[in-house]
Amino acid sequence: CRVASRRRGCRDGAPLPLSPWAIHVIGHLHHLAGALPHRAMRDLARRATARSCCSASASSPSSSPSSADAAREVMRARDLNFATRSMSRTVRLAFPSGTEGIIFAPYGEEWRQMRKVCTVELLSARRVQSFWEHEESTAAGNGGKEDLLDVLLRIQREGDLQVPITTDNIKSVVGDMLGTGSETVATVLQWIMAELMLNPRVMQKYMHLVIKETLRLHPPAPLLFPRECRSECQVLGFTVPKDAMVLVNAWAISRDPKHWDMPEEFVPERFENSKIDFKGTDFEYTPFGAGRRMCPGIAFAFVNMELILASLLYHFDWELPCGMEAADLDMTEELGVTVRRLQDLDLVPVVRVPLPSCR
Numbered sequence: 001c002r003v004a005s006r007r008r009g010c011r012d013g014a015p016l017p018l019s020p021w022a023i024h025v026i027g028h029l030h031h032l033a034g035a036l037p038h039r040a041m042r043d044l045a046r047r048a049t050a051r052s053c054c055s056a057s058a059s060s061p062s063s064s065p066s067s068a069d070a071a072r073e074v075m076r077a078r079d080l081n082f083a084t085r086s087m088s089r090t091v092r093l094a095f096p097s098g099t100e101g102i103i104f105a106p107y108g109e110e111w112r113q114m115r116k117v118c119t120v121e122l123l124s125a126r127r128v129q130s131f132w133e134h135e136e137s138t139a140a141g142n143g144g145k146e147d148l149l150d151v152l153l154r155i156q157r158e159g160d161l162q163v164p165i166t167t168d169n170i171k172s173v174v175g176d177m178l179g180t181g182s183e184t185v186a187t188v189l190q191w192i193m194a195e196l197m198l199n200p201r202v203m204q205k206y207m208h209l210v211i212k213e214t215l216r217l218h219p220p221a222p223l224l225f226p227r228e229c230r231s232e233c234q235v236l237g238f239t240v241p242k243d244a245m246v247l248v249n250a251w252a253i254s255r256d257p258k259h260w261d262m263p264e265e266f267v268p269e270r271f272e273n274s275k276i277d278f279k280g281t282d283f284e285y286t287p288f289g290a291g292r293r294m295c296p297g298i299a300f301a302f303v304n305m306e307l308i309l310a311s312l313l314y315h316f317d318w319e320l321p322c323g324m325e326a327a328d329l330d331m332t333e334e335l336g337v338t339v340r341r342l343q344d345l346d347l348v349p350v351v352r353v354p355l356p357s358c359r
């Protein structure tokens with residue numbers, strides 16, 4: 001196959017990433033059939049001698065680093081070169097130029113400006129704290145403080161920006177925040193509750209660690225969000241062509257036995273005396289990504305998850321439905337916007353500490 005052999009060749013002495021056999025037109029897509037992409041790509045990478053794998057359709061080469069070393073190269077050493085997002089034609093139809101919001105925004109001044117506004121106005125630790133104050137003042141009829149939409153509209157009105165903000169882009173940014181903010185957190189909480197039913201010994205004991213361990217085993221975005229190579233470069237001695245889509249397999253890396261003991265087991269205690277964190281400096285554990293395009297919502301997400309989880313565990317004991325054993329819990333994944341549980345999680349709440357309204 002012409003496409004495959006061209007991609008297998010060398011550029012400037014450095015080979016392209018190892019590539020499985022390809023079929024004309026569809027490239028390597030058949031290797032992804034029958035398994036979720038993060039699992040199929042991990043298996044492909046395991047079969048390759050180097051732990052990085054390239055796949056391609058006729059028109060779009062892509063590379064899926066599945067080792068912490070390759071992830072470090074992409075998201076730290078060459079972060080700037082991979083700091084733009086890859087956009088398929090379908091996504092482009094949904095987000096015409098100038099309405100990409102943050103997640104799909106190409107790297108540049110507009111993205112930087114919008115990310116700064118959201119980080120400072122919505123997602124900084126100070127702002128996350130202040131949301132408590134907001135609820136009370138709104139309830140007291142004081143009108144509350146500005147929310148993200150108010151802020152964006154005000155900034156648009158004031159108009160002293162390097163790149164003017166369009167109303168369509170404001171809509172996309174608000175959509176990004178609602179979408180990423182709710183779907184990811186809801187997905188992780190479902191996995192946490194399922195893992196707690198399988199491992200009741202840790203329930204209520206290590207809440208913070210339980211969240212970290214669940215993010216290791218079940219990152220809701222296992223391939224992070226697609227990056228694009230802005231100009232040809234080398235990663236671990238392999239050439240990554242310009243415009244190649246790069247999908248960092250954070251899921252595979254955080255189960256890599258090279259870095260983790262009992263990688264497939266749910267063991268929150270592993271984080272107890274460990275310095276490994278998800279803040280984007282430990283490349284064996286990057287559920288929120290790393291580098292310039294790393295998730296700006298970590299503080300917000302963590303507070304949200306802790307709050308919801310604390311309420312669920314403080315007020316209720318949780319049991320499996322009558323006749324069901326922990327071993328019967330189906331942990332199969334399903335691909336959607338995030339990688340969620342295929343089956344709904346049905347649990348029985350037993351009230352421990354009634355809510356004020358239930359008294």
Ligand code: HEM
Pocket residue numbers: 102103104115123176177178180181182184185188219220221224225226287288289290291292293294295296297298300301
């Ligand atoms: C458990 C919860 C969450 C997880 C696991 C998660 C994970 C991620 C990941 C993997 C990325 C891509 C990073 C990369 O390319 O390196 C990302 C980007 C992003 N996340 Fe999150 N996220 C979560 C919650 C949130 C929340 C609560 C918000 C905001 C309310 C948020 C807003 C964003 C935005 C705006 C981006 C795009 C950043 C950019 O492209 O510059 N996320 N997130």
